[in-house]
Amino acid sequence: MLDTIGLIMACDNQTELGELTKVRTACAVPFAGRYRLVDFVLSAMVNSEIDTVGLATDHKFQSLLNHLGNGKPWDLARKRGGLLIIPPYSPEVDLSRDARISLLISALGYLRRCKQNYVVVADSNNVCNIRFDDIVQQHIARGADITVVYQSEKEKTERDSYLDCDENEKVVDVVYKNDRKKCTNRIVGYYVFNKQVLIDIVEQCRLHDKKSFIKDVIESNIKRYKIYGWCFDGYLRTVYDIDSLYQASMDLLDNNCRKQLFLSEYRILTKSKDRVPTRYLANAEVKCSLVADGCVIDGVVENSIISRGVSVEKGAVVKNSIIMPDCTISANATLSAVILDKNCNIRQGKTLVGQPDFPIVVGKHRTI
Amino acid sequence: MRKELIAMILAGGQGSRLGVLTRDVAKPAVQFGGKYRIIDFPLTNCALSGIDTVGVLTQYKPLELNTYIGSGQPWDLDRGDGGVFTLPPYMTEHNGQWYKGTANAIYQNMEFIDKFNPTYVLILSGDHIYTMDYSKMLEHHKQKQADATIAMIPVAMEEAHRFGILETDSNDRVVSFEEKPVEPRSNTASMGIYIFNWDLLKAELIADENDLLSDNDFGKNIIPKMLQQRKAVFGYRFDGYWKDVGTVESLWQSNMDLLDNDSVDLYNEDWPVMYKSPSAAPHFLDKHCKLTNSFVTEGCYIDGTVNHSVIFDSVTIEEGAEVTDCIIMRGARICKGAKLSHAIIANDCVIGEYATVGLVDDSTYSSKYCTGGITLIGAGVKIDARCHIGKENMVIEDVKGGQR
Numbered sequence: 131m132l133d134t135i136g137l138i139m140a141c142d143n144q145t146e147l148g149e150l151t152k153v154r155t156a157c158a159v160p161f162a163g164r165y166r167l168v169d170f171v172l173s174a175m176v177n178s179e180i181d182t183v184g185l186a187t188d189h190k191f192q193s194l195l196n197h198l199g200n201g202k203p204w205d206l207a208r209k210r211g212g213l214l215i216i217p218p219y220s221p222e223v224d225l226s227r228d229a230r231i232s233l234l235i236s237a238l239g240y241l242r243r244c245k246q247n248y249v250v251v252a253d254s255n256n257v258c259n260i261r262f263d264d265i266v267q268q269h270i271a272r273g274a275d276i277t278v279v280y281q282s283e284k285e286k287t288e289r290d291s292y293l294d295c296d297e298n299e300k301v302v303d304v305v306y307k308n309d310r311k312k313c314t315n316r317i318v319g320y321y322v323f324n325k326q327v328l329i330d331i332v333e334q335c336r337l338h339d340k341k342s343f344i345k346d347v348i349e350s351n352i353k354r355y356k357i358y359g360w361c362f363d364g365y366l367r368t369v370y371d372i373d374s375l376y377q378a379s380m381d382l383l384d385n386n387c388r389k390q391l392f393l394s395e396y397r398i399l400t401k402s403k404d405r406v407p408t409r410y411l412a413n414a415e416v417k418c419s420l421v422a423d424g425c426v427i428d429g430v431v432e433n434s435i436i437s438r439g440v441s442v443e444k445g446a447v448v449k450n451s452i453i454m455p456d457c458t459i460s461a462n463a464t465l466s467a468v469i470l471d472k473n474c475n476i477r478q479g480k481t482l483v484g485q486p487d488f489p490i491v492v493g494k495h496r497t498i
Numbered sequence: 499m500r501k502e503l504i505a506m507i508l509a510g511g512q513g514s515r516l517g518v519l520t521r522d523v524a525k526p527a528v529q530f531g532g533k534y535r536i537i538d539f540p541l542t543n544c545a546l547s548g549i550d551t552v553g554v555l556t557q558y559k560p561l562e563l564n565t566y567i568g569s570g571q572p573w574d575l576d577r578g579d580g581g582v583f584t585l586p587p588y589m590t591e592h593n594g595q596w597y598k599g600t601a602n603a604i605y606q607n608m609e610f611i612d613k614f615n616p617t618y619v620l621i622l623s624g625d626h627i628y629t630m631d632y633s634k635m636l637e638h639h640k641q642k643q644a645d646a647t648i649a650m651i652p653v654a655m656e657e658a659h660r661f662g663i664l665e666t667d668s669n670d671r672v673v674s675f676e677e678k679p680v681e682p683r684s685n686t687a688s689m690g691i692y693i694f695n696w697d698l699l700k701a702e703l704i705a706d707e708n709d710l711l712s713d714n715d716f717g718k719n720i721i722p723k724m725l726q727q728r729k730a731v732f733g734y735r736f737d738g739y740w741k742d743v744g745t746v747e748s749l750w751q752s753n754m755d756l757l758d759n760d761s762v763d764l765y766n767e768d769w770p771v772m773y774k775s776p777s778a779a780p781h782f783l784d785k786h787c788k789l790t791n792s793f794v795t796e797g798c799y800i801d802g803t804v805n806h807s808v809i810f811d812s813v814t815i816e817e818g819a820e821v822t823d824c825i826i827m828r829g830a831r832i833c834k835g836a837k838l839s840h841a842i843i844a845n846d847c848v849i850g851e852y853a854t855v856g857l858v859d860d861s862t863y864s865s866k867y868c869t870g871g872i873t874l875i876g877a878g879v880k881i882d883a884r885c886h887i888g889k890e891n892m893v894i895e896d897v898k899g900g901q902r
Contacts, residue, residue, distance in 0.1 A: 163780035164796075202571070203777075383782075392779035392797075402775035404572075406764040407532035407795035407808075409757075414790055422780035423533075423795055436780075 134248040134266050135211075135325075136175040136183035137237055140168060140194060141229035144289075144319075145255055146371045149493040150471055155187060157254035158194040159375070160454045160472065162382055162391075163422030163437045166197055167369060169400045170259070171252045176204045177396035178262035180250060182211030184240045186233035188218045203401045216240055230343040234332045241329050249328055253319030257378045258366035259391050259398060260320065265360050269322040275355035276327065278348060279320035279362050289370060290316045291344045293359050301357040304349040315359060317344065318366055327355055365390040376469065376489050379435050379452045382420050405438050413444045422455075429459065446476075450486055468492065501551055501580065501614040503636055503693075505544045506607070508600050509537060509624035510557030515745045517867030518876035518894045519844060524556065526624030527563040528749070529827055529845075531756050531764070532793040532808050535566060536743060538573075538773045539629065539762070540622045541582070545573040546769055547632035551580035551614055554624070555603045557596060560586055572774040585610060599714035605703040616696050621716065623690040627752050628740040629762045629769050630691070635734045639693045644732040646699075646724055648672060649691035651736050661687035662717040664733055672731040677717035686733070689740055692716060698729070738762070746892075747870035750842055753808045753825050757791055776811050776828070786817045802832065810845075819849075824856075833883070840889070841873040849875070850883035850899075860888025868892050 138157075145156040157168035168185075175183045183206060187194060200206075201213030219236035234251075241249065248269070250262045260279075269277040278301060280293045286307060293315040294303035305313040323331075331347055340346035351357065365387050367378040381387045392398060405424030410416070416431040424439040429446035437455040442448055445462040452469045459465060460478040467484035471494040476482070480498050484490035492498065513525025520528065526537035537554070544552050552575060556563055563584070570582030585607050587596050597603035604611075604621065611619060618639065620632055630649070639647040650664050663682045665674040674683065694702075702720055706712050712719045724731055739762050743749045755761040764771055778797025783789060788803040797812035802819030810828045815821060818835040825842045832838065835852040849855060856873035868874050868890040875881065875893045882899035 385782075385784075388779065388782060397777060398779070399777055402777060404770050404772050404775065406771075407793040408781070410789045410792045410794065412790055416783045416789055417785050417787055418783070420780045420782050421794070 133246050134178075134180050134250060134262075134322075135241075135244045135246045136180045136262075137234075137241070137249055137251045138168070138171055138175070138183065138185040138254050139230050139233045139251065140185055140187040140191070140254045141233055142188075142190075143229040144253070144370060147369075147375065148372060149491045150372075150375070150469070151190070153190065153494060154193040155190045156369070158191075158197060159369070160437060161257065161369075161375075161379070163420050163435055164403075165398060165400045166194075167257070168194065168197070168254050169398055170257055171254050172198075172204050172206075173396070173398045174258075174260045174262060175250065175252075176206065176399065177259075178250070178266075180262065181206065181208060182214075182244060182246065184214045184216050184237055186216040186237045188229055188233060188236075191217070197401055199401065204399050214240060227339075227341045228343045231332075231335050231340060231346070234328075234343075234347075235336050238329065238332055238336075241325060241332075244325070247325050249323045249325045251321045251323060251328070253368075255369045256319060256366055257369060257381075257391070258362070258364060259394050259396060260362060260364065260366070261396065262320070262322070265320070266322055268360060269358070272358055273356065274322070274358045275324050276348065276351070276357040277322040277360050278357060279318050279360050280315040281318050281362050281366055283314045283316045286314060287316075293317055295359040299359045299361075301348075301352055301359055303352070304344060315361070317348075318362065318368060320362075321348075322360075372469065372489065372491055373487070376452065376486070380433070380450075380486075382435060383418055383433060388420075403438060411444075429461075451489075471496075474498070501616045503549055503618045503620055503632075504551040504553070504580075504611065504614050504616045505540075505549045505620040505622055505632070506553045506555060506604055506611070507537070507540050507544075507622045507624045508603060508690075509554050509563060510560075510597055510603060511623075511625060512558040513625060513744060515867060516743075516749060517746055517865060517874055517892050519746070519749070519842070519874065520559075521876065521894070522559060523562040524558045524560060524624075525744075526554075527566055528743070529810060530627060530743070530749070531753060532795045532810050533775075534771060534773050536627065537563065537567070537624050538771055539627055540624055541567075541570075541573045541575065542769075542772045543628075543630050543632060544620075544622075545575055545772065547630075549620065549632060550575065550577050551616075552582045553585045553607060553610055554582060555585045555597065555607065557587060557603075560584070566774060568774070573772045580614065583610070599719075600716045601703060601706055601712075601720050602714035604699075605707050605714070608700060608703065611696065611700075619694050619696045619699060621690075621692040621694070625744065626689065626740060626742055627762060628689075628736075628738060629766070629771065630736060630738065630740075631769075632691075632693075635691070636693060638734045639732070642670065642732045643730065644693075645695055645729040646721070646731045647693045647734050648675075648721070648731065649689040649736050650686050650733045651689055651740050652685050653687045655682070655685045658682035658685050658687065662690075662721075664688055666733045670733045670735070672725065672733050675717075675721050675725055675731075677715075677722075688717065688721075689736060690717075692721075745869070746842065746867050746872050746874050750825060750840070750870070750872045754806070754823065756808065757793065757806055778811055784817075827877075840871050841875065843875045844877040844879070846878045847875050848880045850881050850885065852883055853881045853885045853887070855881070855887045856889050858886045858888050860886065860891070862888065863891035863893045864888070865890070865892035 206213035292305040408425040411428035429442040439456040443461040509526040575582040781798035784801035802815040
């Protein structure tokens with residue numbers, strides 16, 4: 131994979147996570163107890179032996195940058211290559227434009243400077259354990275200019291774009307939600323480009339003030355370039371909103387899904403906090419839950435994700451919930467279908483009940 | 499640049515009383531408390547005490563220890579000026595030899611120490627569990643204008659014969675020191691932590707090396723000789739948790755101390771014990787899980803019953819298995835229906851279905867290393883289904899079904 135670089139697009143325009151993205155960009159949202167969403171794509175790059183990774187971001191990136199540091203947890207603190215953060219090119223945000231186009235324009239310098247010939251361009255809001263090296267090899271073997279990763283779904287949803295391919299997987303059309311065409315190959319947000327092709331397309335987008343990534347980078351180039359699809363058949367879930375974040379989290383309680391994500395020989399890497407092991411006290415009753423390190427549990431926990439440094443006191447009950455790092459659930463409090471952002475404090479005896487299809491979200495540092 | 503204080507950690511010991519746990523690794527690399535290794539404690543103490551140059555003297559089976567320490571990054575000891583160095587014995591143009599004793603190990607590395615030209619040298623051993631701010635000890639050393647300072651702690655009188663025993667005057671000046679005395683004169687023990695003025699220590703080490711009758715040991719030779727010469731040797735009182743985990747029983751006990759809140763404070767935010775993280779997913783507790791009074795860490799899958807135990811990373815405990823008062827180390831698998839009590843299960847062991855460990859009285863694998871009711875299963879050992887391993891046994895090879 132020496133001839134491939136990575137480019138991660140860390141922007142928010144495809145996600146609506148409300149309270150959770152008030153202070154941070156979507157890919158910095160904590161996930162699965164000890165990770166942040168960006169860890170999945172970053173680990174995939176590293177696991178695919180891509181050791182030069184640019185990460186373009188546009189705003190609210192403070193917690194993202196704190197998390198990434200110099201890239202050491204992903205072995206990306208390198209003299210040659212490594213992690214390169216690409217901050218916004220200009221302070222003016224063109225809201226009419228798909229943020230991904232702006233990020234690609236910011237990344238033009240990085241793309242030109244790298245000598246490699248292929249680029250994996252990736253969204254940062256997917257939860258999966260994928261290898262890009264197979265896709266790049268296939269891309270080269272087919273003589274493709276662009277390869278678009280898709281996932282076969284049962285039905286079309288409102289927000290996604292779909293890929294219509296011929297029998298050789300060559301892309302013939304992009305299908306949107308309102309189109310009549312029946313097509314369920316959902317574009318997941320991972321692409322391989324011949325680098326020069328990407329540079330040319332992005333230049334065109336800049337010159338002609340193009341606004342949409344899927345339309346102007348992919349769809350309008352179907353005739354000009356050789357674009358192929360590539361089907362990913364493993365576990366993959368895209369986090370767009372609270373609902374999909376909640377679903378992706380509940381997926382983690384499934385043994386098969388967890389196996390695909392975390393028990394592969396390709397690890398999902400993250401910044402370690404050197405936390406103490408989690409301590410279970412005399413009254414702990416925990417079932418079907420994923421629990422990170424540094425917690426103290428003396429209450430009842432079921433079907434939940436408990437992140438690093440959470441404390442669940444005696445008599446407290448947590449069910450069907452996602453508790454982000456360093457929250458305290460005090461004695462006799464009850465939570466059901468709740469997403470608590472970091473550092474929340476639920477006082478003694480308080481009760482919060484949401485519904486699995488409509489979880490209650492509590493923002494950072496709140497006390498209830 | 500001249501360093502005020504550098505640390506030298508003696509990590510070459512085998513720790514033979516830990517039995518099969520130190521068959522393949524040096525004692526400082528032995529795992530502790532779910533995520534740590536013993537060496538993490540002195541390394542963390544150094545880093546948090548502001549010591550940025552640390553030599554780790556290795557000799558016995560150093561591979562795993564060297565790999566673990568690596569660049570020193572987990573302890574913020576990957577420095578441009580200083581950092582952590584592993585120092586094995588080496589050959590010179592004339593000869594070369596193993597480290598003969600603790601003092602000889604430092605003697606052989608005088609050149610290393612001189613490179614940093616320190617005013618003081620801190621000598622530590624790599625096999626104790628404790629958290630301590632060495633900068634306070636240095637302050638004490640300077641304030642007393644000492645030539646040498648020995649950290650000391652009260653121990654139980656009946657244990658005193660295992661330690662170096664000190665007597666001090668009202669000013670904390672050491673008046674007598676005896677290594678492992680048959681009849682201890684006090685219960686104040688040396689913790690094996692010394693600060694020396696480097697110029698003075700260097701002279702002492704050279705003199706000691708020339709003394710052919712010497713054992714080249716700090717406790718037996720260097721300290722008594724300095725007292726003889728009426729050098730200013732002071733004691734520094736320490737009253738925190740300090741445990742020598744030299745035996746299977748004390749290793750088990752010190753892990754249990756963690757569960758009983760009678761140990762080092764791992765939750766102190768100002769003194770987080772640092773380690774090299776294995777980086778696995780959070781642990782998952784499945785629907786039959788009953789888990790109380792225990793430590794569990796990343797990568798584990800637990801569907802059985804666990805009480806009062808320390809579970810290291812990536813351990814699997816299946817449905818119906820019962821684990822009580824145990825230490826289960828990295829990657830071990832406890833199969834369905836197995837029952838374990840008062841056992842240490844080393845890395846990657848497999849305890850077969852309905853097998854038991856530490857429940858029955860049986861001496862097939864009895865061992866002098868296993869006392870206090872503790873049973874030890876060595877790394878990678880497979881115990882077949884329905885086999886029963888007796889109390890105070892030490893198993894170092896696979897146990898096939900039908901044998902017992």
